[in-house]
Amino acid sequence: MPYVEVRGNSIRVKWWNGTYHLDAEGKATRRKQYESASGPAPGVPFEDEDEAYNYGLDREHEVRHGTHIPRASTKTLMRDYCWMWLDAQDLRDTSIGRYRSRLRSRIVPYWGDRAVGEITTWEYEAWRKELQAAAMRKEISQHYVDQLTSLFGMLMSDAVVKYKLRNESPVIVQRRRGRYRKKKRETKRPMQMQVLHHLASNAYQVWGFTGWTYIWTLAFTGMRPPGEMWGLRREFASPTWPASDPDLERREVALERYGPATMPALRIQYQSQYEGGRRTQVSPKYDSHRTLVVPPFLHEMHSLLLASHDSPWVFPALGGEQMGTQWGKTYWPYIRGGSPARSARRDYVRQEILPVQEMTGKRIYLLRHGHREWLEEDGHSRIAMETRMGHEVAGVEGLYSNLTPVMEKRIAETLQKRWEAFWGMGVWWAPPFPISLPDRPRQEPSAQVSQVPQGA
Incomplete structure (x- = not known):
């Protein structure tokens, strides 16, 4: 059971996090490891002892049902997590190169000092809105924005499902909500x-x-x-x-x-x-x-x-x-x-x-x-x-x-x-029989016949 400590105007609750201390040989002892909190969120204190106690009960419920995320894991910084995540991917070199470029240029500089488990949906939406604004100003392309948000979504999804660094992803995809923005597509003409x-x-x-x-x-x-x-x-x-x-x-x-x-x-x-x-x-x-x-x-x-x-x-x-x-x-x-x-x-x-x-x-x-x-x-x-x-x-x-x-x-x-x-229209130019390629590469484009009429 959790227990509550009251020190002056501060209220703290402690609970068993489901693990035990290790001895010098790395084996688990019978001494339990505890976690504690002074409020339901960073910077937000508990209002009273009952709120603190119920908060502890919820954490122990997570421990019993295998959904608890140790606080030490949630404190993993994004700058560390991003590169560990990339190293774990089994992809072709070209894909790894693209991911590395996006992480280095936009994601790590913005999120690097934040803990994985502390990123909120509000913060993610604010970041995505900044990227959209940059795309509207033509500083980056909309395609690049989509690539960045997709990669960030993968990072957060794996943090929840694979690596157990947080309970849920801050990236929430809702269909047909908010102001409609038609997706810009590349202008194409029928191929003639x-x-x-x-x-x-x-x-x-x-x-x-x-x-x-x-x-x-x-x-x-x-x-x-x-x-x-x-x-x-x-x-x-x-x-x-x-x-x-x-x-x-x-x-x-x-x-x-x-x-x-x-x-x-x-x-x-x-x-x-x-x-x-x-x-x-x-x-x-x-x-x-x-x-x-x-x-x-x-x-x-x-x-x-x-x-x-x-x-x-x-x-x-x-x-x-x-x-x-x-x-x-x-x-x-x-x-x-x-x-x-x-x-x-x-x-x-x-x-x-x-x-x-x-x-x-x-x-x-x-x-x-x-x-x-x-x-x-x-x-x-x-x-x-x-x-x-x-x-x-x-x-x-x-x-x-x-x-x-x-x-x-x-x-x-x-x-x-x-x-x-x-x-069959009979008005188009066609080249003669091809000749061999030159012995050495050319730095500038060159014709390989004595005369080439314009064919368009």
Whole structure:
């Protein structure tokens, strides 16, 4: 039973916290450990002895029912808890890096001196409101705000469920409460072939035939950029796969269904990521290994591309090495935003590259979104669309459904029909047969032909 101590104007209650003192060898003795409190909350004293006694009874009730959180645990500082929590996570290096960045930049500086068990819902709501205000002032993005609040929610949820540092989370999600704020979404337009042709034409001037093929491949397969695109090796491209698959069992099964002479397809087996500062091949996102049928035109394009270089990567950089961080510096800005004309240098012609106005400020990832829109427009089944995009269909629908060869052939047919309808207009420029890549990488985008007409 708890007992109350009255000292002058101070009232304190003590109770057994369910543990025992340890001896020098670390073994529990019969001497009980007690906790005490001078009020129901920090800075709030008990009004009388009855309130203090009932408070002690409640704590002992928690001890008997296994819900009591030792006060020493609740005093763990956020600056310590955040990094212990991160060390305990079993995630890929890229995810760990993102979490570490968010903790270091916003969460630890704000919450570091606070004890985990003392953070209240009022304080969390005030912090979230500050972040929202910063997003309204364009100091940070709304997407970043969502990432921060999501990470903080995970920290608090684990503090309750896994680590027993507090009884409940201060992050309370209530649906349809308070003033309605429409969630801002990225402005998207339906993906048009004219825009893709402009991007592909620019990519040809920047990156040669590799760039031309890269844009059309992304738009007509829906692969995840950049990881799956940069991680595509030639043994998994449609001209060689599945006969070149290093996995014997997978190769034998795939040969019954796919192949250049039957149904051309490429295999998403890896994605390229940076781990520990080094570029490496890892499993696709969500382990979404999958086979993507490709329309005949894209299969022919890949055959020409692989014949033009001997790199192990389907889409190598200008020097033949694997594409990486240079994409955001010397490739995509010129493909999307254009470049003024420059003087000729050796056998490279520096022509003006016109900007793609429809893609101003946009991510190349939107080409993947556009591929999903095409599949819906062409009336493909949900299981066919989601499987192609690398998603799992949950529930009974996903359990009983399966991607069949008939579904795949229809996807290839509708994509080929879309391609032929565009070129049937007869007004679009196409590049000549590709030449080999240069012997060394270029720091600036360069054309690989003597003359490249503008195609948009």
